[in-house]
Amino acid sequence: MAGLIPQDLIINLEQSTVLLVDENKMSLDILNSAFIGFGTKERIRSEDIEGAKNLVITKRIDLIVLDCGLADGASFTFMKWLRYEAPDPKCYAPVIMIASHATLAEVSGARDSGAHFVVAKPITAATLLSRIIFIAKEQKPFVKEEPYAGPDRRWHNTGIPSGTSGRRRDDLDEELGDAIDPNMSQDEVSAVIKPTKASL
């Protein structure tokens, strides 16, 4: 995905504040450095969920980067609190969750908890930046109901990204060729659309 970002795209994170949450101090230091490189205005960190909740309430937060594997499922508790109980508009804060040991339960739990992206380690600075750009580009609407609150995960297939040839065997070309079969008659079209009683 990182390869899809134009290298000459101009970004500006000089007005952005990112909250980094991870129990591992070294991991926090490394993430902090990545965001210094991206040019973020402020990076605030927390090694536990209570600290992170306080920071969300008291500070302006533009993005949250959260480790999936906090002890006793604390990452998911935090996400539930953020999406349902944090004050508006902080409840809509974009969240990137990082999975260290990505079990299926961890990844699906992260997705269902309302994260924008779940990225599995090993990660690179390019992976992180690409997710931030995707969040900014997609501007996904939010839904906030029980049992899910977070970016709307419903999607429709709009085809392969423009200018690429697709990765799947059944991806179609961007350019459509000429029709190879004659047009369907109205009766044939109606037969497809209108259900009729079958006589067995």
Place this chain on the structure above:
Amino acid sequence: MKWEQKFPELDLYKVIKPKRGGITVKGALARAEKEIETHRENAMSEIDSELVELTKIAMANEADSASAVYKHASNIVAVAGIFEPSLCMAGQSLCELAHQMNEGKIWDQASVFVHVESIKQMRENPSTDKDAIMSMVKGLRAVTGKVTKKAQTAKKAATK
């Protein structure tokens, strides 16, 4: 059920269309990689400390050590995850091994040892060619796969 969509105007959306200032993606990545590199030495010595602890645990050969193995292995993954993909993947294999041993309430000293020794090898010879390293990681995953089967059988037997 009707899911009502909301369209919050988030400040993060403005980062890709800045009115003034900014930096290219290429520039931001170069800067980030440079910043991250400043941690390499500390990160590697932290991984070495974790390996010392893991060696002690493997040598002690105590049946209830899977949780401790998981803790140290996950620290390796946390730190190596942004520097050394191969160390990270080997650490993840050890995490999975410990997780499965915990689930099946089993202990497999040889499998823990082979992981710890392989990670040490990767640390001591970081320039070894990538194909060789990926073969090592594949081998570790195969070991973990074998223990997973053993753990699942043990878990089934225990619930009968």
